[in-house]
Amino acid sequence: MTKNSLILHCAILVSGIVAPLLFPGLVFQFAMLWIMILFALTWDVLGGQMGYNSLGNILFFGFGMYICAITQIGMFYDVGKYTAAFGAIKVDFTDQQYYLGLALGLVFAALASVVVAAVLSWVLFGLRGPYFAIGTLGAALAAAELTGSWNYVGGGGGISMPVFPGEPGARSLFFYSLCMLLTIVCYLFLRWLYQTRFGMALNAIRDDEDKAEAMGLHTNRYKMMAWSISAFFLGIVGGLFGNMTGFIEPMEVAYPTLTFGIFMVAMTLLGGKGTLWGPIIGAVLFHVLKEVTWTYLLGWQYVALGLLIIVNVVYFQQGIMGWMQEKWPERFGLVVDRAPGGAAPEDAQ
């Protein structure tokens, strides 16, 4: 790690710790920022590094959220009765029950998401290019529809999550630190992963899958593992997000294909796919822009989002990182971390 990149990493870490203490009112927004970065990072494993553009990664987010909720509630109560009452019966979780349920819930969410990714990858990775994108989109839409019509988990009415035992301020800080920790772990893991033989294999699949297979790579195994890695992190963050919002339901919170699901793609493309820092820059820029302008657009937000995607894809496909690499290639060489713009958006909060 060079000196500059060390300074950059430390600056981000410090601002990540200091920001919620300086602006206690915005902690939820900061937590969302970390979640958005995680979304973009995990999408880029497939979309950028492996060349498989998934439109349905949100599936693992929602799945993890539901598994976590079911674990948290099911350990102490009957889930069917709990959801049938729609929060009308007052159920209390002791501190110990809450934390134990949350911890186990997150573990199960991660494991179950990995299992789903493994099963789905058997089904969907036979598809290539646009078929894969459409197939994953279909899988995410189907998951939302099926969850919505499954009464055991509350159907379209959703589930009220167990209430955090501490004060509201402590609650947001608690989930903020978990989101930050998870995103940092994910970043470090991917950073290491992309330098290993595994990362090379992913790039080989992106460049030419048939040749990679002919060279003796078990492409299916690599594809399955790459998707499982995405699913692992997305499942955990799904469980966290469900607890952060306090209420989950299938269409808008758990499987929001047209919001979070498409944000992942938009953020990564904006920042530049296939790079380590591109998704991070894209996510920070997108989230800050979105939060600042969203309320002034008077209902036209999603039109603007769609236009952003079109303009991004049609006119600015390389993204910010790609553009910078084209403009100052000598500054990058092989080390992408030294991106001069990398720290700027982070400090801008």
Next chain:
Amino acid sequence: MLDNFQILVAAPVFNVQLLLNGVLVGAVFALAAYGLALVWGVTNVKNLAQGDFVMLGGYLGYELAKHGIHPLVTVIPVAVLMYAFGWIVYKLVISRVIQRELFTSLLATFGLAIVMQQSMNLIFGPEVRTAESGFNTRELFDGLVTVTDIRMISFVLCGVLALVLVLFMKRSRMGQAIRATAQDARAARVMGVDTERVYAFTFSLNAAICGVAGVLISMIWVLQPFYGIAYSVRAFVIVTAAGLGNLPGVIVMALGLGAIEQYSGFVLGAQFQQATVVGLLVLVLVWRRLLLQRHRQALQ
């Protein structure tokens, strides 16, 4: 769920009702799927905004019908308007993504779908609407099976339109140019076909076809800004299962899909109708994968 199934076995006449409804609605699916296959085959752009074109056509017809025009007559102005809309979209977006990698065009049309459905939501409102065509309802089998006249008319209209399109593709100069471009764009260019014009025409024609389908949908079923994605998925299911350039296959699949939806809606409950369409998409893709796998094993 089982009760509903037993009704079907005990009273076979309900099967007639479901099949009839499915086939009559399926004809409209066939139009949208044919448009998708046309654009897919010629320009290699997979239009994820297909269903939103259908909805836009329906809303245009609905708005025109407010001014005293019979909804059925609005088919003609809507087709013209949608043709113009398709041309604008082609010039602004599609023409720039045709030569790029496939995911680019897919994502661009996905963005287009978001823009269209959200704009329609803001302009026309989120309510579910139906255009009143004012035709009678017929009763068959002593009133056990009902069928509205407008569904019959729309079915016939779909058939006529399909026939006209087939004749157009076979006979007209432009139709020949389109088929030549679909076979080999480069060779067509060498032979003096203006492929850029062919692409623009094909995409606009697709928009016009979708517009007609939308007007029919507005009369025989419902319009809602966010229902577009279901039509896109249906069109993909049909085209993926039938294969490109297989018009009889598209028609059979579309009518079959209509019937399957009606059956699943009846047996499993209405809330599963949407899930069935999406589930079928995944199934069709898996089936394709299994076919490909066999193909791959044959190579080994």
